[in-house]
Amino acid sequence: MVIVSGMRPTGKLHLGHYFGVIKNWLNLQNTDECFFFVADWHALTNKYKDTKDLKDNIYDLVIDWISSGIDPSKSTIFVQSAVKEHAELTLLLGMITPKSWLELNPSYKDLKFNLFFQYVRDFLLGKNIKVDEDKLRQIVYDTFYHKKDIDFEYLEKSLMDFSASDNISKEIVFNLKEGDIGKDIDTFGFFGYPVLMAADILIYKAQAVPVGEDQLPHIEITREIGRRFNHLYKPVFIEPKALLTESPKLLGTDGRKMSKSYGNTIALSDSEEEVNKKVLSMKTDTQRIKKSIPGRPEVCNVYTYHTYFTDKNTVEEIYQKCTTAQIGCIECKKILAENLNRFLTPIREKRRELEKDKEYLDKIIIQGNEKAREVAKKTMKEVKEAMGLMF
Numbered sequence: 066m067v068i069v070s071g072m073r074p075t076g077k078l079h080l081g082h083y084f085g086v087i088k089n090w091l092n093l094q095n096t097d098e099c100f101f102f103v104a105d106w107h108a109l110t111n112k113y114k115d116t117k118d119l120k121d122n123i124y125d126l127v128i129d130w131i132s133s134g135i136d137p138s139k140s141t142i143f144v145q146s147a148v149k150e151h152a153e154l155t156l157l158l159g160m161i162t163p164k165s166w167l168e169l170n171p172s173y174k175d176l177k178f179n180l181f182f183q184y185v186r187d188f189l190l191g192k193n194i195k196v197d198e199d200k201l202r203q204i205v206y207d208t209f210y211h212k213k214d215i216d217f218e219y220l221e222k223s224l225m226d227f228s229a230s231d232n233i234s235k236e237i238v239f240n241l242k243e244g245d246i247g248k249d250i251d252t253f254g255f256f257g258y259p260v261l262m263a264a265d266i267l268i269y270k271a272q273a274v275p276v277g278e279d280q281l282p283h284i285e286i287t288r289e290i291g292r293r294f295n296h297l298y299k300p301v302f303i304e305p306k307a308l309l310t311e312s313p314k315l316l317g318t319d320g321r322k323m324s325k326s327y328g329n330t331i332a333l334s335d336s337e338e339e340v341n342k343k344v345l346s347m348k349t350d351t352q353r354i355k356k357s358i359p360g361r362p363e364v365c366n367v368y369t370y371h372t373y374f375t376d377k378n379t380v381e382e383i384y385q386k387c388t389t390a391q392i393g394c395i396e397c398k399k400i401l402a403e404n405l406n407r408f409l410t411p412i413r414e415k416r417r418e419l420e421k422d423k424e425y426l427d428k429i430i431i432q433g434n435e436k437a438r439e440v441a442k443k444t445m446k447e448v449k450e451a452m453g454l455m456f
C-alpha cells in the first residue's frame with residue numbers, strides 16, 4: 066500500500082509523538098511504500114508570524130525521525146515545500162471544493178476553543194485563582210458548542226461562579242471579544258488547509274493514511290474532494306482509507322495530556338540528567354503521602370510509564386511491592402528513569418551523530434524531495450489532462 070503521513074515542524078519530538086506516530090511509522094516502513102513529509106506549509110497556517118526557527122525545526126524533525134529508526138532507504142522522507150506540485154494541486158482542488166465543506170471542518174472551531182480555554186485558564190492562574198481544569202474546560206466547551214455562535218453571556222455568567230468575581234469574568238470576556246485570541250487563524254490559509262492536506266495525500270495516490278481519531282474528518286474531506294474530482298473529470302485519484310492509530314496512554318509528567326504548552330513533555334533528545342529530573346518530579350498516586358501507605362499503581366502515572374519502558378517481570382514486581390507498601394515512590398521512579406534512559410540512549414546517540422553530519426541530512430532530504438517530486442509530477446500530468454488544462 067502507498068502510505069502518506071506528515072508532521073509539522075514545530076520543535077523537538079517527545080515521547081507522545083513517538084508512541085502516537087513514529088512507532089506506527091516504524092512498522093509501516095517495513096510493509097508498505099511510505100512517504101513521510103515535513104509539513105512546513107502547514108506549520109505556516111497558524112504560525113505564520115514567527116518563522117525564525119522554521120528551518121532549524123525542519124532539520125530537528127528529520128533528525129528525530131531518523132534517530133528513532135525511520136530509515137531513508139525504506140521510506141521517502143521529504144519536505145512539503147520542496148515539492149511545488151502540492152501547491153499547484155491545492156489551487157486546482159480549491160476550484161472544486163465547496164466552501165461549506167471547509168466551514169464544517171471541526172479543526173477550526175476546535176483550535177479556537179483550545180486557544181480560548183488556554184487564555185481563560187492562564188488568566189485565572191495569573192490572578193492566583195485555583196483552576197479545576199476539567200470544570201473550566203466544560204464551561205469553555207459549552208460557550209463554544211451549545212449554541213451556533215460563541216455564547217459570551219454564558220461564559221461571563223459561568224466564570225462568575227467559578228472565580229467569584231464579576232470584574233474578572235467581565236475582563237476575560239472583554240479581552241476575548243476585543244483581543245487577538247483566535248484572530249491569528251482567521252486567514253485564507255488556515256481556512257483552506259484541508260484542501261492542502263487533501264493535495265498532500267491525493268498527489269501520491271495514497272491508499273491509506275495513519276491518523277488518530279480526531280483527524281478522521283480530514284480524511285473524509287480528502288476522500289470527498291478526490292471523489293468530486295473523479296466524478297467531474299475522470300478517475301485520477303484513489304480514495305485513501307484511514308488507518309486508525311490508537312492514541313498513546315502516556316501522559317505528561319504532571320498527569321495531563323503530554324504537550325509542550327503544558328511544559329510536561331519528555332523529549333526524545335532530553336539528556337540523561339533532564340530525564341532523571343523530570344521523572345523524579347512526576348506525580349504519583351496522590352493518596353500515597355508516605356511509603357507505609359499501600360499505593361494504587363492503576364492510578365499512578367509512573368506505573369503507566371513502567372508498562373512502556375520496564376520489562377514485564379519488573380512491572381509485576383513493582384505492582385506487587387507498591388500495593389503492599391514495600392517500595393517507595395522515589396525508588397520506583399529511579400528504576401523508571403534508568404529504563405527510560407536505556408530506551409532513549411540509542412536515539413540520543415544517533416541524534417548526536419546526525420547533528421554533526423548536515424551534509425548527510427541534506428542528501429537524504431534532497432533525494433527524498435526528488436523521489437516525491439517524480440511521483441507528484443506524474444499525477445499532476447494526469448490531473449491537468451483530465452481538467453483540460455494546456456500546461
Ligand code: SF4
Nearest residue numbers: 360365367387394397
Ligand atoms: S511506588 Fe511506583 S507505582 Fe506505586 S505509587 Fe509510587 S510511583 Fe506509583
